Amino acid sequence: MELESLPDDVVAEIEVRDRWRRASAGGGLEFLVTDIARWTPGSTVRVAFLDGDDQLHADIAGATAQITDACNLKLDFGHDAATGTFRRWTTADTAFAAEIRVSFDMQGYFSLVGTDSTDRTIGAGGGPVGGNPGQRSLNLGRYAVNRPAQWEGTVRHEFLHALGFHHSHQNMRGTCEDEFRWDDEAGYVPTRDANGVFVADAQGRRPGIYWITTFAPRTTRMSSPGLSTHSP
Template sequence: MTAFKKLLLSQGVCLAILASAIPASAEPLINGKETMPAKYIQRIMAGMKGLQNMDNSDSAKGLYSKLVVWPPSYAKLRVCFMGGSDQVNAAVAKVASTWNQVADLSLKLDFGKMNSPRRCDPNGRESQIRVSYDQPGYWSQLGQNSVVYTAQNEASLNLQDFDKASNPKMLMQGELKGTILHEFGHAFGLLHEHQSPVATCANEFNWDFIVKYLKGPPNNWDEDTIRFNLAPYGGEDLMMTDFDPSSIMLYSFPAEYYLKGPQSNCYIGQSNVDISAADKATVEYMYSADVAARVKNFEQARAQLAQIVKTAEAAGTKAVSMNYDEAFFGAKGVAADEE
């Protein structure tokens, strides 16, 4: 795609996916589950329902999906840590800062002091990405959902047990490194590559096996949930490239997930651990170094939403659950020279 995929009101938000585990000798063990806490899911779905009630057309869904993109008032995203030693947090920050090396990018990650990264202070200045290690799984809010649907005393990105690494340097290599890059990719607004509409993965999946497997423990998913997390996204995309088997947003699934096993075009033997060229091109498109282009796209989207709200008010279908303009377009942001 590479996967900046828009949120679709008809499907909800991408919340969970089964991933392959790293060898048992490595620590901390990636436990194979990327799932967001239920309380976050409920908030996001309530917000999305309000949008859908105002206008559920394809063009409106296209607009809604852009709401996860950080506004141009953000020249950087302040990242803080809710736990972990300075050594562990510094290792995570160093890996995640790989995103800052994307050349033509007007949005950067800011960790404070790299050797002793910023600690979260819910009573202090807003931090857009708040990293924890004590919740199940590894997951991230998508883009600016992290400040719209989660409070400053709540994590927006979790890396379960990464703080227990016996040597923080192990977080900077292999699948642990890849997981950090993957979750920070979500924090920028990227979604999973295997669900790209231009991918062939859905036709290559062994759905009978997948459904039977994921209906059982520990997932216990119903079939709708399974297909939502594995089937292709629908609708329009902000940007969609050819299927990228090298994307950091592509997971490695067991060969049993595919009808042709390892011969499947979508099969990769292990999860990618580096940002691909297409990943870089996608975030450069989303957060162009041409700030004027970011501002223009932002203002157009804000005007579109205002028209939807105006029409919904006249029809008596205006959402009352939240002020969407203020939530997604009213942020003060963070200037490049702010600490």
């Protein structure tokens, strides 16, 4: 998979900004600086689509349903039950149609982290990706024409970044890949315990991070700088 394939100029802008933040923090306060990118717990984060059809949009929304409980955030896809349509954005937008602006037309898979998607200094010089209203903040390459195997796992991975989990090159506390098992173990059969929590199946195969296996629903104990701790 072509994960984290952000354009080089965008990566460079983020790295310059993050170096400035670390230098400004000083005195061991770098963890507080990384929290700048988190969404306010309990808030609603809007999602809009540039391309793709209504069925694809519905599938993307469905694939993210479990992770939002764990993050104590709500993803609002702007679904119109009467028409079956979802919120859209365009590259001509001058006001934000959504905080997370999804596209399927660029190569690879990537997402800006948390509130970076509305940071107008990212991509300020123009270009298809950045924190401005007419720029992509999350891309799932070619999903509109040919979804890959285990596509749901990639969707959850990128949306977790969009909700505040940092990429490994940004995370000062350790990589998200080290902290979490992103996908189900091969052959996993969805299995819940008496409390409705997804657990290992009868063969001992474990679910991935999007089922939140290491803690109860609506509770996070991650060391991710992009999310705050929340208790039920």
